[in-house]
Amino acid sequence: MRSALALGPGAEFDRIRSILGRLGERAAGVGGDCALIPAGDGQLAVSVDLSVEGTHFRTEWLSLEEIGWRAAAGALSDLAAAGAEAVGILASIGVPRGAPASAVTTLMDGVGAAAASVGGVVLGGDLAAAPTWLVDVTVIGRVEVPVTRGGARPGDGVWVSGRLGAARAALDALVRGATPDPEAREAFAKPRPRLGLGRALSRLGVTAMIDLSDGLGGDAGHLAAASACAIEIDLGLVPIGPGVVEEAARRSDPPAVYAAAGGEDYELLFTLPEAASLERVRAVATATGVPVTRIGRVGEGGGVHLRLDGREQEIHGFDHFA
Amino acid sequence: MRSALALGPGAEFDRIRSILGRLGERAAGVGGDCALIPAGDGQLAVSVDLSVEGTHFRTEWLSLEEIGWRAAAGALSDLAAAGAEAVGILASIGVPRGAPASAVTTLMDGVGAAAASVGGVVLGGDLAAAPTWLVDVTVIGRVEVPVTRGGARPGDGVWVSGRLGAARAALDALVRGATPDPEAREAFAKPRPRLGLGRALSRLGVTAMIDLSDGLGGDAGHLAAASACAIEIDLGLVPIGPGVVEEAARRSDPPAVYAAAGGEDYELLFTLPEAASLERVRAVATATGVPVTRIGRVGEGGGVHLRLDGREQEIHGFDHFA
Known part of the structure; x- marks a missing residue:
């Protein structure tokens, strides 16, 4: 919760602050790039990134494979910031009604390729009918001593x-x-x-x-x-x-x-x-x-x-x- | 991949089979209730569940707090099936444009309460503007020897x-x-x-x-x-x-x-x-x-x-x- 409240200014971060204030002790480790879970000698770093058609991308601009890559890359980037190596990703995909099954496969090709580009695998996912395309990617990495946003010191x-x-x-x-x-x-x-x-x-x-x-x-x-x-x-x-x-x-x-x-x-x-x-x-x-x-x-x-x-x-x- | 292909009949599962066929070795452990990641003495069990307004719920039928609880409970149920205990959850929320910030907080109240009801905490999340409410919940649990779908034997x-x-x-x-x-x-x-x-x-x-x-x-x-x-x-x-x-x-x-x-x-x-x-x-x-x-x-x-x-x-x- 300490790091949770240490967000910069902005309406989106005001919303997050408000949620975290309400969750209180039910929230843990939220607000950095990744949440951390003890796992053997090190820790697992976990983060999630939601991409929605019309908010983050348009299908006129990007192929479905690129949409999948981009959504996964955005989430994987949080692992990079923690100094973690990739274990794997889970991808939930909202599929517009009427989209052919091949469209979902193409999008997941992009998700899988982005994971593979950093040594990760696809660990799971979910599909649901939705009003627009959306891709929510959870990334899981492994790190011994995670880098945080909070260690900068004057003079660095x-x-x-x-x-x-x-x-x-x-x-x-x-x-x-x-x-x-x-x-x-x-x-x-x-x-x-x-x-x-x-x-x-x-x-x-x-x-x-x-x-x-x-x-x-x-x-x-x-x-x-x-x-x-x-x-x-x-x-x-x-x-x-x-x-x-x-x-x-x-x-x-x-x-x-x-x-x-x-x-x-x-x-x-x-x-x-x-x-x-x-x-x-x-x-x-x-x-x-x-x-x-x-x-x-x-x-x-x-x-x-x-x-x-x-x-x-x-x-x-x-x-x-x- | 072995368990991945062992799904029952249905169009949704046909789509998943098609995706997994394409991902090949880039997919691991997909198809059971949870993916498993080695972690010290045991394993972490991870699963994700996407709930979309109009597909899974309507705001006329459920309060936003109930929508949050229900989305989280559905995902946590996958941990139950693996015999895992809950560690925590991450929740991505798609927010309709114009929804007040208090609405998001109320929905997250439900998510947090469901997690707390089984001893878990909220580890992270994401917010994005979306055409309808949507909640994608990733659950993380811990288990020594996970139960699978694959161990039933004649006579049981x-x-x-x-x-x-x-x-x-x-x-x-x-x-x-x-x-x-x-x-x-x-x-x-x-x-x-x-x-x-x-x-x-x-x-x-x-x-x-x-x-x-x-x-x-x-x-x-x-x-x-x-x-x-x-x-x-x-x-x-x-x-x-x-x-x-x-x-x-x-x-x-x-x-x-x-x-x-x-x-x-x-x-x-x-x-x-x-x-x-x-x-x-x-x-x-x-x-x-x-x-x-x-x-x-x-x-x-x-x-x-x-x-x-x-x-x-x-x-x-x-x-x-x-």
Whole structure:
């Protein structure tokens, strides 16, 4: 319950706070990326992620296989943030009446492929008739010492994996009926959950970690709240994904501001002690094939401070209930 | 995968078979009541159950708290069938746009109460805007030696807990706009998952067990398929729930036939060696406060044979995709 209440601002998180307040002692370990269950020498990390047609995806934009992959990848990304390895997933699928049986199989192909891409298997699931497609994925991982959002300390460096904003760039193009940049579309349709990187960073002594599902602005807020620290980010250092420059220009936004407000990057935001060896960080990036970039530092106080050319920027994450 | 393919007949199970065929080695342990994950001395049992407004419930019939309880109880019932004790649950909730935050909290009250009723806690969840209410509950339990559907042997006795058909009786009354029998309504709205009984039966040497979610006819079919045996049931011995006689009469069905075709009883169907001491079985029933009744025997061959007054009856379980 301690970590449960340490969420950043937003209407969705207000709802979660309200639920947790009512559940009281009936809720345990809620609010981090994963719940933890003692299991032999280590712990099982469990998380769940619900994707609904019309809220999270449209069948005009994504194939059913991509919808399945994306739903599973989003949930698996929570395991990456805990530094866990994947055990398996369960997928509940809501099927619109009249959809052919082959459609369900195609969607599950995507779910299964995403699980297999990180060494997991499909452990179970459920099917039900529903008004629209929906996919709810429960992921189960194994971890000895889980990384949390709550360990960042003033002076730590703030880092991010990959490049940000491409999923938003693809989404914005799709919304206005344009063809997205092909690399941006790939980032949107088939995000790669960073489990290998998350485990390697865990061994490297990362102090706090979260995956970027709500956008850099929103997720840095959760990390700041859980760690009771300020997160100070120089947006000029944020690596920009494909398609972002063009889409940001359409809105007259600086690309880094556009990228920091985009959800569903499924990259990792993490903090490392100042003393962390740059060579060792680079070696992890090379070994996992995922670039990592230092974008800021942990400060005293609280909240997220995003600066571009020295000026503070207001950026909010995506919120389904705003 | 072996147990995965050992499902009874039905369009829903055809779909599951098709998915599992495609997933191949990417699926593991699917098809029983629970997936199993090694965890220290024992195993964790995991299952998921999706409830969708319009498919599984209507808000005119049930309060949001009852909808939450019922969704959680249905999932927890799978743990009962494995002989597991509850660890916790995760609940994903789809929230209709415009629903007040208090509505979500009320629904989660029901989820949390069902978990607490069997000693479990809420471990996590997710919220998303959706076209209708939906609740997807993942349950996690712990078990040393799980009971499966696959251990029934010819000569075993076939037993059932509680009384059957009340949930169907309430549902049929609600569908035609009548007020259900109060006890039948309670059975429909607040089913009690039988975890205490399931664990006690596991210690007693039960050979196979399944929970009754699809109806006695359908679930006995799964047990028969997984055990590669015939399940022979004398419908005259089936204990009939409240409200069943009246509702069955409206359809000119014998009450036992009506009850055997009703879904969502969440009672346990199990098999015990012929040598099982009746005193010990009765002691378990007394200790857990749940009556158990012998209703048939396991035979050679396969399939379910439901007889009433010596004549075989055709009864199918409820199937969302039929």
